[in-house]
Amino acid sequence: MIILRLQYYHDSCCPIKFKMQGNILNWKSKCAIKRLQTTVAGAKSEESEFESVDAPLEPQTWEGSFLCGLLKNQPQVLPAAATKQLQELSNQRKDTLIRWEHSIGSPEDSLHRRIAEMKDQECQTAIEDIMYMLIVYKFFKIEVPLVPNLSKLISNRRLQIWPPRETELESIHGPEVLGLIREHLTSIIRWVHKNGPKINRSTLRIKRLQFGWIYSASIMYGYFLKSVTTRHRLELILARSQEFCPIQFLNAQLKTTQKQEQEETIGGSTETSSSSKPSSVVDLHDLKSYMMGFDPKTLELCARLRSSEASNLIEKHSWALFRENMKDFLEPDEAVILDPSSLKRLLLEAIAFGSFLWDVEDYVDEIYKLHDS
Known part of the structure; x- marks a missing residue:
């Protein structure tokens, strides 16, 4: 197996001499x-x-x-x-x-x-x-x-990224978020194993288009997690400071009450079994339970990109990573061969990119009003 290490250090992407871009330099x-x-x-x-x-x-x-x-x-x-x-x-x-x-x-x-x-x-x-x-x-x-353009790291359709940098990429997330991220990574790797051509347990094969889609989706997942954790933290602060019950908790309780009323209307039992009670109660201090209490509108609000600039950046970055000179470096149906650690490295980077994008977008919008998506 040929191991290709990331060549992180070159000067081509950052020219010190600035080029004239139309009439930009007024x-x-x-x-x-x-x-x-x-x-x-x-x-x-x-x-x-x-x-x-x-x-x-x-x-x-x-x-x-x-x-x-x-x-x-x-x-x-x-x-x-x-x-x-x-x-x-x-x-x-x-x-x-x-x-x-x-x-x-x-x-x-x-x-x-x-x-x-x-x-x-x-x-x-x-x-x-x-x-x-x-x-x-x-x-x-x-x-x-x-990670630079993947064409620099692929030889004979085989991709391996080293070092993995998992510890550093995971360090930016809290314990609860990290647990959700690991579930995401596990589900993606299992999906690739199940749907990709079989080689062996330590090697994966994934089509280029699927690879790019998974990477972009992971950026969106990182953006979503950042949005949810920020909302969760604010609601907890509000609940503690004003002894106020957050909206998500009220929504969950309202749904439970309405369900019980419907059961009573159609002649169902008015008693709630002990086994069904835990599922109807939202633990405000548990992030995953908090997310499960989202109604569709709240879920869409947290998952939606707030600005067109953020949407453009995801598209541009993914394009620059998976393609070269505006042309596919692989045919759409051709597969990339890689090990699970390399796939995990790219997905952790994508999630971190989405989290950082949320922070940067929030900061920039305070100085320069961004365009709504």
Whole structure:
């Protein structure tokens, strides 16, 4: 078996020299670059085992390229630089919208409307780059480089990722969340074993399209878990501080009462057996029990991406990981051969990506209003 180790350290994804992207580098952008460079000029680089950034998705704007260079050379100032970029982009978008509003009813109305639309699209691309680099920075903080494009790691259709980094990827989750994640991983690996071509117990085969779907679904699962745990924590705080019964608990109790009333109406027994009582009670301190008490609307709310930027990032990142140069590196029906540890590594990364995406999206939206999904 040929073991291919991840080549985490190369300079291709983070060019230090920024390329002109259409009219992106206008006079305001140049001023922003000078301010950012002034901010980081006196900073000293932190010693790190990461000599460069090897994320599968390359930045498309100067904002992303600038942050990529900072992550390689001066990672300690990246959050502050990203915040300045977000503020600058927010101001640029507001300026164009104000000029459009002032021109409404004048001959320049359509011109300023078009300028505002173009600026909004330009800013959205830059925002997505900033969000992506903030996610990569979170991986950097736990010392887990993102897996690069899989075509770099596959030889004769065989993929093996080393080191697995399971401990670091699991360290960002609490015990209850980690239990749910392990259930997810177990179910996925069993599904691949059951539905994929059989080789042996230590080797898996999965079609490329299925592989990409499972990875993207795991990102969404990580996003969902972050949303649920945040909601759960807030409801527990509210319950303790105000002695208030959370909505999910009330919903569960209401469903139980309605079910009992229906049974009584159709002549069913009015007594509830002792064996059925535990299933009707939601343990507010147990995350899994809390999730099981969700009604369909609450479940959909927690699972839905809040912004179109987040949706675009998942698509772009998954595309960059599984494909190369906008073309499939494998035919759709061809299979990738890998061991369970490599599959687990990728799924843990996807779940962490989804969790980090939720945090970054929440942070960015406070400075730069994102587009609703």
